Amino acid sequence: MDHFVYKHGALHAEDVPVAEIAAAVGTPFYCYSAQTLTRHFTLFREALSPLPHLVCFAIKSLSNVAVLKLLGDLGAGMDVVSIGEYLRAKAAGVPGDRIVFSGVGKTRDEMRMALEGGIRQFNVESEPELIALSEVAAAMGLRAPITLRVNPDVDAKTHAKIATGKKENKFGIPISRASAVYAEAARLPGIEVVGIDVHIGSQLTDLAPFEQAFAKVADLTRQLRAEGHDIRRLDLGGGLGIPYTQSNETPPLPSDYGAMIKRTVGDLGCEIEIEPGRLISGNAGILVSSVIYVKSGEERDFLILDAAMNDLVRPAMYDAHHDIVPVVEPPVGVEQQRYDVVGPICETGDTFAKGRDLAPMQPGDLVAFRSAGAYGAVMASEYNSRPLVPEVLVRGDHHAVIRPRPSYIDLVKRDVIPDWL
Numbered sequence: 001m002d003h004f005v006y007k008h009g010a011l012h013a014e015d016v017p018v019a020e021i022a023a024a025v026g027t028p029f030y031c032y033s034a035q036t037l038t039r040h041f042t043l044f045r046e047a048l049s050p051l052p053h054l055v056c057f058a059i060k061s062l063s064n065v066a067v068l069k070l071l072g073d074l075g076a077g078m079d080v081v082s083i084g085e086y087l088r089a090k091a092a093g094v095p096g097d098r099i100v101f102s103g104v105g106k107t108r109d110e111m112r113m114a115l116e117g118g119i120r121q122f123n124v125e126s127e128p129e130l131i132a133l134s135e136v137a138a139a140m141g142l143r144a145p146i147t148l149r150v151n152p153d154v155d156a157k158t159h160a161k162i163a164t165g166k167k168e169n170k171f172g173i174p175i176s177r178a179s180a181v182y183a184e185a186a187r188l189p190g191i192e193v194v195g196i197d198v199h200i201g202s203q204l205t206d207l208a209p210f211e212q213a214f215a216k217v218a219d220l221t222r223q224l225r226a227e228g229h230d231i232r233r234l235d236l237g238g239g240l241g242i243p244y245t246q247s248n249e250t251p252p253l254p255s256d257y258g259a260m261i262k263r264t265v266g267d268l269g270c271e272i273e274i275e276p277g278r279l280i281s282g283n284a285g286i287l288v289s290s291v292i293y294v295k296s297g298e299e300r301d302f303l304i305l306d307a308a309m310n311d312l313v314r315p316a317m318y319d320a321h322h323d324i325v326p327v328v329e330p331p332v333g334v335e336q337q338r339y340d341v342v343g344p345i346c347e348t349g350d351t352f353a354k355g356r357d358l359a360p361m362q363p364g365d366l367v368a369f370r371s372a373g374a375y376g377a378v379m380a381s382e383y384n385s386r387p388l389v390p391e392v393l394v395r396g397d398h399h400a401v402i403r404p405r406p407s408y409i410d411l412v413k414r415d416v417i418p419d420w421l
């Protein structure tokens with residue numbers, strides 16, 4: 001459920017007409033609904049009560065500081081995968097003891113900065129990382145709180161580029177080696193073991209792979225406790241999928257996911273952390289774009305938009321589907337036209353949708369890509385020297401630009417011509 005609906009024939013973001021924002025900001029732009037973000041975060045919190053828990057928003061899905069402040073003020077923790085994300089969380093006012101640090105390639109500089117600024121835990125992904133972290137922390141006279149990310153070797157049954165829990169993936173330590181690596185962690189002077197971490201992939205639409213992974217984590221918890229480790233936290237990662245079409249997909253609800261967590265790990269007395277990204281941010285955002293041209297080809301008609309793969313890369317990168325809707329509600333029963341929906345970039349990959357049925361469109365018409373809040377703006381680039389796409393946040397009848405569109409002067413001025421050239 002989200003707050004992008006037609007009212008009086010016009011698409012609204014909560015109480016604000018999308019066309020009004022477009023007139024003020026220009027296109028393309030991302031638009032987020034504060035009420036949708038709040039609702040999705042609250043669903044997770046309710047799903048995990050009454051277990052002791054912390055819902056850590058995966059910043060990589062949507063990292064604008066205004067959004068982080070909104071969620072942080074509701075009590076959310078944050079899951080970061082770089083020191084850049086860590087600094088964004090801090091800038092949003094989130095205290096270090098609510099920030100967990102994930103990722104396979106944390107550098108010593110990143111470790112030092114996170115230890116200085118305060119951190120809830122590092123989710124360590126390899127033995128070399130564990131040793132480096134111990135050295136960094138010990139040199140600062142500290143013990144770094146850690147979980148080890150275990151790779152449970154389960155098939156998440158999602159797109160290959162976002163499956164992370166099979167043994168051939170680069171993530172975590174094999175669960176079969178966990179006992180030995182925890183023993184090593186316990187001996188290191190700069191390390192304090194606090195729990196176990198797992199994250200098997202993204203856009204999972206079935207609970208079975210989660211359940212398999214969490215059952216393995218429950219067994220491992222009992223084993224590690226028997227071996228003398230104080231396992232008091234379980235970080236179960238993110239990955240719950242969202243519906244990208246309004247018709248045929250019905251992924252499990254956060255409440256189903258919460259019930260499954262209670263069933264698999266709820267009796268261990270551990271504090272539960274989860275790291276949802278997409279389910280909080282995905283359906284809380286749209287990308288709004290204008291039609292530049294309608295081009296009739298020999299075999300098909302092209303809708304050429306002013307948004308492109310640099311603004312929203314998911315269709316090109318993951319073959320992802322986004323529903324595309326006109327901002328002016330088409331009359332009931334209007335005869336649809338079939339379009340290939342494309343951007344202006346000089347690549348055939350810059351195609352958002354092939355053979356999409358839409359109400360007939362004219363140059364200047366506005367369209368919205370639904371479910372674009374997650375892995376949208378954060379993956380945007382300036383390819384083809386297109387300025388980074390701006391972001392707008394709506395709450396009720398308020399709206400604000402939360403990242404302005406850079407000017408062309410900004411874009412060109414960043415480059416430096418050396419004086420010897």
Ligand SMILES: *Cc1c(COP(=O)(O)O)cnc(C)c1O
Pocket residue numbers: 058060061079102103199201202203237238239240275276277278279374
């Ligand atoms: C990407 C990622 C997440 C968030 O995944 P979603 O599918 O957006 O919920 C959580 N934890 C880790 C470690 C990740 O890499």
